[in-house]
Amino acid sequence: MRITQGTFSYLPDLTDEEITSQLDYALGHGWAVSVEFTDDPHPRNNYWDMWGLPMFGLADPAGALREINECRQAYPDRYIRVCAYDSRQGRQTFALSFLVNRPAQEPGFRLDRQEAADRRVRYTIHPYALDRPAGTRYSGPP
């Protein structure tokens, strides 16, 4: 199942040129670009690993694109996203964040039911990828 997270997630995967123009847009607004990756696709997973520090003081997207490509090379089978951080007072949040890489096979999610007190049922979603240990979730035979 194709994960949709962040901006542009319903579009086909962005090409490098499209990523470059998005980066250009972000840098033009003075947002600091950073690259993050993870192999836990749960939508509530906020703690992605950082690929280096956020790139402050960047002027041109070429440098950021280089970092993205290095990250892709190191982790071809992880989710990689680009975040653009708006540091202005009162904003101080990610202004833009989109996926730039995804594993070839995305196993999707299952719905778990948990029986709680008074026959109440709680629902939770569980990524199939999480059944395997971290680091091997998307590589090797399914």
Next chain:
Amino acid sequence: MSGPSDHAASRPLFALPTPPAQAPAGPEADQPPAVPEPLPDDATVDLAAERAAAGVDEIIEALDRDLVGLRPVKTRVAEIASLLLIDRLRGRFGLSAGAPSLHMCFTGNPGTGKTTVALRMARLLHRMGYLRRSRVVSVTRDDLVGQYVGHTAPKTKDVLNRAMGGVLFIDEAYYLYRADNERDYGQEAIEILLQYMENYRDDLVVIMAGYADRMETFFSSNPGMSSRIAHHLDFPDYSLDELVAIGELMLRERRYRLSPEAESVFRDYLARRMTQPRFANARSVRNALERARLRHANRLIAANGTPAKDDLMRLEPADFLASRVFSS
């Protein structure tokens, strides 16, 4: 929610209705970005119009006007501008030779205008469409080389990423390599720099600057660096006449002028200053003028008169004669 076998459903059902990706597109819809048709072999192009469109003459003229002397440097800048222009014209005919390597090395004594020319060069290359930005990131050894193992590479890469699309100006580049300490992290920075200079030639122009003799040693110990730099520009020292012209230019910018008597004193001052140690060409001229401004201000305050506009602009011989240069 779909199961693990459900890879086929690549789009969730609640997605916005979008046209199917494989829809037969119109004839123009899926074309790559328009590449203009190469001109026919017998066509000609208007060189003068091209020059005007690129705005090269403007920059070259400004360089000629604002910088005194530096004949060899100006010639080389004009040559580079011509090369880029002709390259662009060749592109029209489909004769692509690949982006020329434009990494440069500026050697010369202190105060000969290396930094100023680097800034101009960035603007020129930007105007010619070789660089995407007319931005210069100016760094020294401290910005590139780390303090402990594993610190250098991220630091250098960070600087290089920041400079992407523009010019990276490395002042006193020979400090990067310290021959006496073979475990110095400078070597690591040089290797990363070389890799970038080779792989990101379209995105980055590296300009190194330093004193001629020490750059020579630097290059002899890093032959890879020397061969990757296409343009070695030597900045000659200024002659006395050029220094006087520089001083007059600086005064004009600051809205001052020399009285006729002060002109000869100023010339005499420069002639004496040139023979003294630690003479830094244009920088010494600037410092001399700054000190003359101080004395000029002090003189007016001490006189306690009613200065007119001209008095506020005019530097007198006394403003220079008080200098240490005349006392020795």
